[in-house]
Amino acid sequence: xxxxTSLPVGATLTHAERRQxxxxxxxxxxAAFTWGSVIAGLAIWQFIGVYVVKNSLxxxxxxxxxxxxGDLWAKGEMQKNMIVSFEEFAIGFAIAIVAGIFVGxxxxxxxxxxxxxTPWISGFYxxxxxxxxxxxxxxxxxxxxSKIAVVISxxxxxxxxxxxxxxxxxxxxxxxxxxxFGATRLQIFTKVALPSAAPYILAGLRLGVGRGLIGVxxxxxxxxxxxxxxxxxxxxxxxxxxxxxxxxIVLALAGIIMTAFFQRLEIVLVPWKPR
Amino acid sequence: MATKLAVRNLNKHFDELEVLRNIDLEVADGxxxxxxxxxxxxxTTFLRIVDGLESYDSGEVLIDGRAVTKPGPDRAFVFQSxxxxxxxTVWNNAAIGLEIQHRLNAPERERLxxxxxxxxxxxxxxxxxxxxxxxxxxxxxxxRALAVHPxxxxxxxxxxxxxxxxxxxxxxxxxxxxxxxxSTVLFITHQIDEAVYxxxxxxxxxxxxxxxxESITIDLERPRPTSVKxxxxxxxxxxxxxxxxxxxxxxxxMEETLLAK
Numbered sequence: 001x002x003x004x005t006s007l008p009v010g011a012t013l014t015h016a017e018r019r020q021x022x023x024x025x026x027x028x029x030x031a032a033f034t035w036g037s038v039i040a041g042l043a044i045w046q047f048i049g050v051y052v053v054k055n056s057l058x059x060x061x062x063x064x065x066x067x068x069x070g071d072l073w074a075k076g077e078m079q080k081n082m083i084v085s086f087e088e089f090a091i092g093f094a095i096a097i098v099a100g101i102f103v104g105x106x107x108x109x110x111x112x113x114x115x116x117x118t119p120w121i122s123g124f125y126x127x128x129x130x131x132x133x134x135x136x137x138x139x140x141x142x143x144x145x146s147k148i149a150v151v152i153s154x155x156x157x158x159x160x161x162x163x164x165x166x167x168x169x170x171x172x173x174x175x176x177x178x179x180x181f182g183a184t185r186l187q188i189f190t191k192v193a194l195p196s197a198a199p200y201i202l203a204g205l206r207l208g209v210g211r212g213l214i215g216v217x218x219x220x221x222x223x224x225x226x227x228x229x230x231x232x233x234x235x236x237x238x239x240x241x242x243x244x245x246x247x248x249i250v251l252a253l254a255g256i257i258m259t260a261f262f263q264r265l266e267i268v269l270v271p272w273k274p275r
Numbered sequence: 276m277a278t279k280l281a282v283r284n285l286n287k288h289f290d291e292l293e294v295l296r297n298i299d300l301e302v303a304d305g306x307x308x309x310x311x312x313x314x315x316x317x318x319t320t321f322l323r324i325v326d327g328l329e330s331y332d333s334g335e336v337l338i339d340g341r342a343v344t345k346p347g348p349d350r351a352f353v354f355q356s357x358x359x360x361x362x363x364t365v366w367n368n369a370a371i372g373l374e375i376q377h378r379l380n381a382p383e384r385e386r387l388x389x390x391x392x393x394x395x396x397x398x399x400x401x402x403x404x405x406x407x408x409x410x411x412x413x414x415x416x417x418x419r420a421l422a423v424h425p426x427x428x429x430x431x432x433x434x435x436x437x438x439x440x441x442x443x444x445x446x447x448x449x450x451x452x453x454x455x456x457x458s459t460v461l462f463i464t465h466q467i468d469e470a471v472y473x474x475x476x477x478x479x480x481x482x483x484x485x486x487x488x489e490s491i492t493i494d495l496e497r498p499r500p501t502s503v504k505x506x507x508x509x510x511x512x513x514x515x516x517x518x519x520x521x522x523x524x525x526x527x528x529m530e531e532t533l534l535a536k
Contacts, residue, residue: 177358180326181372181423182346191371195362272362272403 056241065245072246077231082250085216085227088144092151093212099152100159101201107160108167109189125157130214133222147219147227154215155208162204166197199273202266209258213251279304279459280325280427285334287320293484294320298334300478300487302459304426309462309470310478313520313527317485318463322429325461326352338427348376351425355432357416359404365391365415366400372423387422393452394418410441417449421456428453430462434469446472447501454498467520471495471512472504479519482527489519 042062049061056064072078107114107121133150140146170193178192220229228247235243266273278301285298294317302308310318323329325336327346336343338350346352351372359368370387373379391397394414404412413433420428434442446469453460464470470477474493481488493512495503503509 171358173354173356173358174360176328177352177354177419178371178375180328180346180350180352180354181375182348183375187375191375192360195360198362270362272405274405 057239058241060241060245062245064242065249068240068242068246069249072231072243078246078250081226081228081231081247084144085220085229086254088147088219088227089151089212089216091144092148092215093155093208095148096152096155096208096212097159097205100156100204101163103156104160104163104201105167108164108193114164121157121160124153125161129153130218133218136219137223142223142225146222147216147224150219151212151215154211158207158211159201159204162200162207163197166200167193169200170196199266199270202262202269205265206259206262209262210255213255213258217251277304278302279306279338280461281335281337281340282325283335283337285321285324285336286332287317287324287329288332295324295331296484296486298485298487300490302427302461305457305459306476307453307460307462307474308476308478309464309474310480311464311467311470311516311520312480312485312488313482313524314531315527316480316482316523318480319431321480321485322352322431322461322463325427326350326429328352348378348423349425350427350429351420351423353416353420353428353430353433355435357404357409357412359412359415359419361404363403364400365396365402365404365407368404368415369396369418369422372419376423378423383422387418390418390421393455394421395448408441409437410445413437413445414448417452421452421458425458428456428458428460430460432463432465435465442466442469443501449473450497450499467513467516468504468509471509471516472499472501477512477516479516481520482523491516 046061046063049056049059049064053059060068069078103117103121107117129150132153136149136153137146140149174192174196175188178188183191216227217229217232220227221233224230224233228251232244232247235241235247280300280302282298282300285295286293287295298321310321312318320329324331325338325343327343327350338347343350360371363371366387369391370379370384373383373387391400394417396411396414396418399407399411404415407415413436416433434445437445450473462470462473471493477491477493479488479491480486491512495508
C-alpha cells in the first residue's frame with residue numbers, strides 16, 4: 001500500500017490502462033526516433049548548403065527546395081505534374097501487380113511454364129531495363145503509355161519472382177494436412193498455397209513501389225510533355241536547383257507514403273505474422 | 276464387435292526398399308490400437324496408407340469392407356508436427372476439414388464449439404497458433420481431426436514433441452475425449468508405456484521390412500487412472516513389449532549412429 005500512496009496517479013489506473021499508456025509511450029518514443037532522424041538530416045543538409053557549399057548552383061538547401069515546392073504549388077504546376085506522374089505510376093503498377101501475380105502463380109504451378117519463362121524472367125530482372133527507356137518512348141510515343149510501359153517493365157519481374165517463391169515455399173506438412181481431408185488441387189491452392197504466399201506477394205509490392213517511381217521518372221526524363229520527371233528535367237536544364245530538388249522531394253515523399261501504406265496493408269492482411 | 280479396419284497381405288516398396296511385408300491385421304469398431312516399433316519399421320507409412328495419403332503395391336486395405344484408395348471423410352489424421360495454418364485462428368484451423376468437405380453449416384458449427392470446449396480450448400477460438408503452447412496446438416490438431424466425425428482416427432506420434440508432463444496430461448485428456456467420441460483409433464508412438472496406457476491392443480512392428488511381430492491385448496480395466504502405470508501388471512506389459520523390440524531398436528540406433536558419421 002505504501003507504493004500506492006507514493007504513486008497516487010498510477011494507483012487509480014487498471015492494469016489494462018497502464019499497459020495501454022506504456023504502449024502509447026513506446027509508440028511516441030519510436031516516432032521521436034523517426035522524426036528526429038528526418039529533422040537532423042534536413043538540418044545537416046541546410047547547414048552544408050548555407051555554410052559549406054554556399055553556391056546554390058551546386059546544392060539547394062532544404063528551405064529553398066521546400067519554398068520551391070510551395071511556389072510551384074501556388075502556380076498550380078506541381079499538382080498538374082504530380083497528377084500526370086501519379087496516373088502513369090498507378091496504371092503501370094496495377095497492371096504489373098496483376099500480371100506479375102498471375103505469371104508467378106503459373107510458373108509456380110506448372111513446371112513447363114516455369115522452364116520456359118525462368119531464363120527470361122531472371123534475365124530481364126537483372127538487366128538494366130532503364131537503359132531501354134528511350135526505346136520504349138520510340139515505340140509508345142511521348143504520352144503516358146511509354147511511361148506505363150517502363151513502370152511495368154520494372155515492377156513486374158520482382159512481383160513474378162516473389163509470388164513464385166511464396167507458392168513454392170508453402171509448408172509441405174500444411175499441404176499434406178489439407179490432402180488428408182480430401183482437398184482437391186484447387187482447394188490446396190486457394191486454402192493453403194495462396195495464403196501462405198501472401199506475405200511474399202506483399203513484400204513484392206513494397207519492393208515494387210520504389211522501382212515503379214524510378215520507372216516513372218526515368219520514362220519522363222527520356223521524353224515527356226508533363227510529369228515530375230519532366231519538371232526535374234526542365235529545372236536541371238536551366239540550373240534551377242531548388243526546383244529540381246522540389247521534384248525529388250515530392251517523389252521521395254510519395255515513396256515514403258506508399259511504402260508505409262503497404263506496410264499497413266501487410267498488418268491488415270497478414271495479422272498472423274509475428275512482428 | 277464388428278471389424279472396422281481390415282488389412283490383408285499389404286506390401287509396400289519405396290523403389291528397391293521393402294517397407295512393409297504381408298501386413299495382416301484387423302481392428303474392431305471403437306478399438307484403441309497402438310503401434311510401436313523401432314525407427315524404420317514402416318509404421319508411419321502404414322498409417323499413411325490407411326489414410327489414403329500413400330499408395331501400396333499389393334494387398335487390401337478395407338474400412339467397413341470398402342477398399343481405401345484415397346483420403347476420405349471417414350478417416351482423419353493427427354500429424355506429429357501439428358501442421359496448423361499460421362494464418363488461421365484456432366477456430367478456423369479446427370474448421371478446415373469441414374470447410375474442405377463443404378460441411379460447415381450451423382449444426383456443425385455448434386458441434387465444433389462443443390468440441391473445442393471438450394479439448395479445453397474454449398475462449399481461445401480467436402488465437403493464432405503462434406500464440407499457443409505446444410500442448411494447446413496439439414489440442415487444435417486433435418479437434419481439427421475430430422471435427423469431421425471420423426470413424427477412424429489415425430494419430431502419428433501426436434505427443435512426441437511435448438514435454439513429459441504435458442504429455443501425461445494429454446494422454447488422460449485423449450482417453451477422456453475418446454470415451455466420448457468413440458471412434459476407432461490407430462495410434463503410433465515410440466513410448467511403450469504410452470501405448471500400454473492408452474490401448475486396448477498394442478501391435479509390435481519389426482523392421483526391414485516392416486512386419487507385425489506380435490499383437491498384445493492390454494487387459495487393464497477402464498477408466499484407467501494414471502496410477503495404473505505403477506501397477507505390476509502394467510510394468511509387465513511394458514517389459515514384455517520392450518523385450519520384443521529391444522534388439523531391433525539397438526540395431527536401428529547403431530545404424531543411425533553409423534549413418535551420422
